[in-house]
Amino acid sequence: MTENRAAKREIRELQQITGLSYTEITRLKRVFGEVLDREPNLNLNGFGLSWFGTQTLAERREEARAWRDELRRSAADVIEVCQWLRQNIRPIKTPQQGSYGLKHLVEQNIGKYVSNGELIAAALMAGYPMGPIDGPNTVFGMSQRDVNRLRAGARG
Numbered sequence: 001m002t003e004n005r006a007a008k009r010e011i012r013e014l015q016q017i018t019g020l021s022y023t024e025i026t027r028l029k030r031v032f033g034e035v036l037d038r039e040p041n042l043n044l045n046g047f048g049l050s051w052f053g054t055q056t057l058a059e060r061r062e063e064a065r066a067w068r069d070e071l072r073r074s075a076a077d078v079i080e081v082c083q084w085l086r087q088n089i090r091p092i093k094t095p096q097q098g099s100y101g102l103k104h105l106v107e108q109n110i111g112k113y114v115s116n117g118e119l120i121a122a123a124l125m126a127g128y129p130m131g132p133i134d135g136p137n138t139v140f141g142m143s144q145r146d147v148n149r150l151r152a153g154a155r156g
């Protein structure tokens with residue numbers, strides 16, 4: 001299958017998942033690329049290098065490059081999370097919701113794994129204000145009331 005056909009197939013699959021138009025999905029894929037360009041340290045794990053185990057700096061850099069490539073290939077999942085965030089959590093000005101906790105909240109509500117990096121990319125695409133980066137995590141300006149409602153619904 002040619003690359004163009006694969007891209008079109010991915011867009012059609014996203015149309016079925018999200019209910020969005022072909023044009024809107026194409027736009028969101030472009031916005032995803034812009035987010036990655038704007039945040040060069042964002043990867044599947046979040047921001048920067050991991051500190052797991054006894055890896056050398058070179059090994060951690062290679063791991064981050066591989067995670068970055070994997071995040072780039074997960075556009076469909078990021079777009080799905082972006083749409084879910086837009087539909088369920090209102091933006092606020094003050095970033096206070098941690099990305100790692102939000103990733104778990106999204107997982108519980110959509111029923112599948114979401115990486116920290118996918119959540120961060122989706123939130124940036126959706127336009128939520130981002131606060132300071134702390135290790136691989138960050139915080140976003142999202143309604144506490146909406147987050148609480150979703151957490152209560154996930155437990156119920």
